[in-house]
Amino acid sequence: MTCKGICTRHKAIRTKKSSHYLAGHRRCQICSIFIQWNGIFCPCCGYRLRSKPRGKIYKEKFNENKKNGKIEDQTIIIT
Ligand SMILES: [Zn+2]
Numbered sequence: 001m002t003c004k005g006i007c008t009r010h011k012a013i014r015t016k017k018s019s020h021y022l023a024g025h026r027r028c029q030i031c032s033i034f035i036q037w038n039g040i041f042c043p044c045c046g047y048r049l050r051s052k053p054r055g056k057i058y059k060e061k062f063n064e065n066k067k068n069g070k071i072e073d074q075t076i077i078i079t
């Protein structure tokens with residue numbers, strides 16, 4: 001399961017009003033990208049996509065990444 005670059009063709013365009021998850025975008029952990037895709041699996045790497053935040057655990061991970069400066073385009077998720 002590796003990124004083949006196909007995901008960039010389906011890259012989700014973030015809207016200012018709502019989060020990616022509300023807009024129906026899905027996140028691929030392998031590709032580290034939000035894509036506009038109706039399937040359960042990433043069309044690029046085949047990994048199962050996440051369609052909604054995981055709550056507490058997710059937020060903790062988010063904060064951890066934030067601390068480490070690893071946050072890229074995820075900020076909008078929990079706003
Ligand atoms: Zn990919």
Ligand SMILES: [Zn+2]
Nearest residue numbers: 028031042045
């Ligand atoms: Zn992927």
